[in-house]
Amino acid sequence: MDAVRNHICHAFGDLEREAVYDAIFSRRDVRSHFRSDPIDDVVLARLLAAAHHAPSVGFMQPWDFIVIRDQKRREAVRDLFLAARAQELPHIAEERQALYRKLKLEGICESALNLCITCDRQRSENSPLGRWHNPQMDLFSTVCAVQNFWLAARAEGIGVGWVSILDAGSLKDLLGIPDHVVPVAYLCVGHVREFAVQPDLERNGWASRLPLRDLVMSERYAGTGEDALKAAASAITGKK
Structure with a gap:
């Protein structure tokens, strides 16, 4: 019991602390470099457990995890991405459109699996704790679950890419998501050949930190x- 208490109450050792920061600083939004070999279910379960232990306001735990392996379904999601990207392009500054067209912005079909993390907005509707003044806290809590999943994946050597260029309504129809549930993150997940030293958008000159x-x-x-x-x-x- 003393060992458990010491672990909870005191800072990590040097190696453990550096490992946490290494995961944070080397995490990447992976769009390429995916390998097709499967992720072991035990490893995936660890990542989901990390996500499930994210902080949530009022302990509402509003998240659900839709694991998507079927290639046909993923191809349908990629079609949604391509349609959404075509809609987004005209809103990009004209001088940046050529660069935008060259950017690799998803790995939907190349990754081992996809994961849609959703927020059930009815799960804690009868509990105002932490939500009375800010009803968006269930969505913010779900984003914390996304971040937990992402950092745990980096520690396991698994890449994650967040596909944000999707029409939420079309995605809900495709995945059968109920009206009261919000798709917060659509993730490409898989083993990778490498993690880039720099974020892709920074390396390609889109923006700098x-x-x-x-x-x-x-x-x-x-x-x-x-x-x-x-x-x-x-x-x-x-x-x-």
Whole structure:
């Protein structure tokens, strides 16, 4: 019991702590590099257990996990992606459309499986705890489950790609998702040949990571100060 208490109450050892940060900093939104070999069900169960242990406001646990292996169904989802991408293209700045067309933005059919993580908005409708002033907290809690799944997958050497270019209504129809359930994340999941050193969009010149020191404020929005913290943040992120 003492060992359990010490584990809960104290910081991780150096190796364990570095492993957590390594998973965070080396996590990638994988669109390519997927291998087709299957994921062992025991490993997938561990990832889902990690997702299921995400924080949830009011302990509502609003998430469900739809595992999608059927190739025909995934091809249908990819058709939805292609249609949504065609709709999105005209809204991209004209000078960036050529780059947009070149970007690999999904691995729906190449990955070992797909996973749709949903939010059941009726699961805690009778409990206002944490939701009275912010009814979106069930959706935010589900996003925490997505992040848990993603980081655990990185620790297992498994890639995850979030496909956000999808029409939610069409996806719900295809997967038989009830009206009161929201598809929060559609994920491509599988073993990969490599994890890129840089995020794909950064490597392709779409955007760069913002300096952390520019995002740290003191006491109020745009409040100045915290110079020592900003210097430490610069030193840390400069190594990543």
